[in-house]
Amino acid sequence: MAAYTKSMQELIGHFKDMPGIGAKTAERLAFFVLKSSNEEMARFSSSIIRVKESVKFCKKCGNLSEAEFCNICNDPRRDKTVVCVIEEPKDLILFEKSGQYRGTYHVLLGVISPLDGIGPEDLRIKELFKRVKEDKIKEVIIATDSNAEGETTALYLSKELKPFKIKVSRIAYGIPVGENMDYIDQATLIRALQGRHSM
Amino acid sequence: MAAYTKSMQELIGHFKDMPGIGAKTAERLAFFVLKSSNEEMARFSSSIIRVKESVKFCKKCGNLSEAEFCNICNDPRRDKTVVCVIEEPKDLILFEKSGQYRGTYHVLLGVISPLDGIGPEDLRIKELFKRVKEDKIKEVIIATDSNAEGETTALYLSKELKPFKIKVSRIAYGIPVGENMDYIDQATLIRALQGRHSM
Numbered sequence: 001m002a003a004y005t006k007s008m009q010e011l012i013g014h015f016k017d018m019p020g021i022g023a024k025t026a027e028r029l030a031f032f033v034l035k036s037s038n039e040e041m042a043r044f045s046s047s048i049i050r051v052k053e054s055v056k057f058c059k060k061c062g063n064l065s066e067a068e069f070c071n072i073c074n075d076p077r078r079d080k081t082v083v084c085v086i087e088e089p090k091d092l093i094l095f096e097k098s099g100q101y102r103g104t105y106h107v108l109l110g111v112i113s114p115l116d117g118i119g120p121e122d123l124r125i126k127e128l129f130k131r132v133k134e135d136k137i138k139e140v141i142i143a144t145d146s147n148a149e150g151e152t153t154a155l156y157l158s159k160e161l162k163p164f165k166i167k168v169s170r171i172a173y174g175i176p177v178g179e180n181m182d183y184i185d186q187a188t189l190i191r192a193l194q195g196r197h198s199m
Numbered sequence: 200m201a202a203y204t205k206s207m208q209e210l211i212g213h214f215k216d217m218p219g220i221g222a223k224t225a226e227r228l229a230f231f232v233l234k235s236s237n238e239e240m241a242r243f244s245s246s247i248i249r250v251k252e253s254v255k256f257c258k259k260c261g262n263l264s265e266a267e268f269c270n271i272c273n274d275p276r277r278d279k280t281v282v283c284v285i286e287e288p289k290d291l292i293l294f295e296k297s298g299q300y301r302g303t304y305h306v307l308l309g310v311i312s313p314l315d316g317i318g319p320e321d322l323r324i325k326e327l328f329k330r331v332k333e334d335k336i337k338e339v340i341i342a343t344d345s346n347a348e349g350e351t352t353a354l355y356l357s358k359e360l361k362p363f364k365i366k367v368s369r370i371a372y373g374i375p376v377g378e379n380m381d382y383i384d385q386a387t388l389i390r391a392l393q394g395r396h397s398m
Contacts, residue, residue: 004292005265007249014243018231025219031289032217033250034263041251044213048244050206051229052237064233066204090230093203 008034057089060131062107062124064089072104079103081138083131085157087111087145095143103141106131111149112156120156128157132164139167146173146191207233256288259330261306261323263288271303278302280337284327284356286310286344294342302340305330310348311355319355327356331363338366345372345390 004012008030015026033041057063058070061083065071072078072092082103086092087110095101108123131137142157144150154170161168174192175184184192203211207229214225232240256262257269260282264270271277271291281302285291286309294300307322330336341356343349353369360367373391374383383391 005254005263007246007253007265008263011246011250014246018228020224020227027289027292028219029217030250031287033247034254038251041247045244045247047206047210047213048232048240048247051210051232052235052240054206055204055233064204064207066206088230090226093226 057107057109060127061105062089062109062127063092063105077102081136082141083128083137083139084141084143085128086143087150087153091143103139106140108144108153111144112153113149120160123153125157125160129160129164132161132166137166139169141169141171143171256306256308259326260304261288261308261326262291262304276301280335281340282327282330282336282338283340283342285342286349286352290342302338305339307343307352310343311352312348319359322352324356324359328359328363331360331365336365338368340368340370342370 011030011033012023012026015021015029016023018026021029033044036044054066055064056066056068058065058073059068060073061070063070063072067074079102083106084095084101084103085106085108086095087108089107089109092105092107095105106124106128108125108128110118110123112118112120112123128140132140140157140161142154144153158168158170172195173188174195175181175188210229210232211222211225214220214228215222217225220228232243235243253265254263255265257264257272258267259272260269262269262271266273278301282305283294283300283302284305284307285294286307288306288308291304291306294304305323305327307324307327309317309322311317311319311322327339331339339356339360341353343352357367357369371394372387373394374380374387
């Protein structure tokens with residue numbers, strides 16, 4: 001790799017640290033930076049710093065925000081009595097894109113994962129209980145992933161939320177819309193059967 | 200997309216402009232930036248600027264360099280009488296990794312491509328002829344790609360280099376080592392047959 005200059009090697013290293021970026025792609029991206037205009041790359045560079053400086057987490061729901069509370073928590077049209085519990089801020093985008101959900105969110109910023117040493121106290125679960133207690137919440141929809149950690153977290157939350165006597169629901173898992181039955185895995189099929197409803 | 204803050208939207212936009220990065224990956228990378236430490240991202244950000252400021256092209260061969268001449272042109276152990284002509288600085292890495300080539304390079308910074316309006320005068324071809332004239336070059340190895348533009352460029356160069364009465368060669372195309380014959384395309388097979396040698 002002696003053929004790269006030191007600064008190029010450093011930049012390739014930075015790209016290689018990113019998720020899903022291998023050695024080849026890191027090289028391609030570094031060459032893209034090299035070929036782009038100075039102005040464009042100055043904007044890119046300061047954009048990275050700006051994200052780190054300006055983006056905080058909403059004090060109520062844990063969503064990304066540049067102010068104390070996020071756009072959704074501040075929106076008077078959103079139903080504040082319904083809270084959808086998600087793992088990461090990016091899960092929220094999926095719900096927002098659907099345009100069908102008018103409640104609020106609660107971002108856990110992770111899942112319970114004993115193998116990684118992450119327990120309920122490491123997540124934003126206390127904050128959820130506080131909201132349920134203080135904000136007259138009527139329903140909590142748990143939308144954690146359907147893997148082992150997501151299910152564990154969902155079970156834990158539903159158990160801990162029992163005493164509050166509110167509605168606690170889990171989003172439905174089943175066959176994706178438009179999917180050919182030939183390609184459905186066993187686990188999904190079992191969930192789809194369990195979740196069947198009368199017609 | 201109202202759920203993203205403005206600075207996150209900007210950063211996602213920057214990543215999306217990069218080659219091979221789609222909307223999903225751009226989001227993932229922006230979240231990676233958000234989750235990384237401030238120090239790490241400050242280093243990443245300044246690494247981009249440093250590449251733009253420090254990396255130049257070697258005055259002789261067109262390779263990346265932080266000085267007037269690149270490491271390879273400055274290396275007294277390299278055979279300065281053999282020049283391998285390549286399209287882009289990154290092609291050089293492949294040759295260097297093989298560890299088998301001890302000559303120098305000449306980077307064209309592109310290929311002849313009439314459809315894109317790129318003619319010989321837009322490439323570092325004058326500089327190649329100047330080197331051949333002045334630097335006692337004995338052999339020029341043309342290693343442009345085997346697509347239409349690469350072949351056109353190779354033909355043009357071999358024709359124009361005729362008057363200099365030096366050896367001009369083209370690297371061999373054929374069956375890749377370890378490849379199963381079942382998966383070889385027609386064009387490669389034809390090149391492999393044309394390039395056959397007695398055993």
